[in-house]
Amino acid sequence: MKQFLGHVGHQTLLFFGRVYDATELAIDSMYWMIVAPLRGKGLRWKTSVEQMVIIGVNSIPLISMLSAIVGMILALQGAYVLRPFGAVIYVADLVGVTMTRELAPLVTAVIVTGRSGSAFAAEIGTMKVSEEVDALVTIGLNPIKFLVVPKLLAIIIMQPCLTMISNVVSMAGGMFVGLTLLDLGAVKYINETMTALVLQDIVTGLIKSLVFAVIIALVGCHEGFQVEGGAEGVGVHTTASVVKSIVFIIIADLLVTMFFFFFL
Structure with missing residues (x-):
């Protein structure tokens, strides 16, 4: 018992x-990203831009492919339900609203978690094991400002951009199904999508993407700083960063959805 x-x-x-x-x-990262620049301590913009390329530009092909597939699947599943009622045209509404409010931010976040969140943990974890983090402290550099802030800033900027790409590509995938399999006209499909979507749908998805971006960066970097015990520890915490990020993303998705449902 004891x-x-x-x-x-x-x-x-x-x-x-x-x-x-x-x-x-989280507090230190927000300080070095928001407060410190106002006091003249600056940001590592060159490193941030490099991270933007790694996180954002290099993710576009994979996100585009998977978003198109998800849009096509959603259109097919919607048609299966709506066809008996003669309401196949509302597939455009289903794909547009569901992707912008929910699936595009979620799909993008999961992909970025697998590509970049794990890389954050592995990179910082390797530096921790090889005592490079201690070396930064020894020469007077703050590890949060030097390692975390460029990644956090880059992912906050790129995540909404990737989400918008996912929105467009997924709706194009849904329209492809509508044109080829459901006998819907392109103009009719686009008009129905434009009628169904409102600004709040897009804004909701973008707000979610920002929340997800902060989660991915902070969880990945935190797990990296927790690494101990050599290469095995790097592997353990890299895996943990992906698992925890996805769990926190889904929980945050629920909370943000509930907030918009009840208050807006």
């Missing part, structure tokens, strides 16, 4: 310790 209680107590303290570390990382 051993069990000791284990529970140890895990509880470990959990709250990690929550504290994650909170401290």
Whole structure:
């Protein structure tokens, strides 16, 4: 019994310790990204632009392909339900609204988590193991400003852009199905999509993408700073960064959806 209680107590303290570390990382990151530049301490824009290319530009082919496929699947599933009612044209509404409000931000976030969130954890974890992080502190550089802020800034800028690309490509995929399999005209499909969409649908998806971006960056970097024990530790925490990011993204998705549902 004592051993069990000791284990529970140890895990509880470990959990709250990690929550504290994650909170401290988030606060420090926001300070170096927002407050410090106002005091003349600047941002590492060159590194941020390099990260934008890695996170954003290099992700466009994969996100475009998967978004088009998701749009086509959604159109086919919608047609299966709507065809008996003679309402196939509303497939355009289904694809447009569902992708902009929900699936485009989610699909983009999952892809970026797998590509970039894991890379954040692996990069910082490798530096932690090889004592490069300690070397940064020794020469007077803040690891948060040097390592985390460029990644956080880059993903905050690129995630909404990738989400908009996903919106457009997924609706194009849905329209392809509408034209080729459902005998819908292009003009009719586009007009129906424009009628169904309102600005709030797009804004909701973009707000979600910003929330997801912060989660991906902070979780990936936090897991990287937690690495111990050599290459094995890097692998463990890289995997943990992907799993935790996806879990937190889905939870955040629910919370943001509930907020817009009840208050807007």
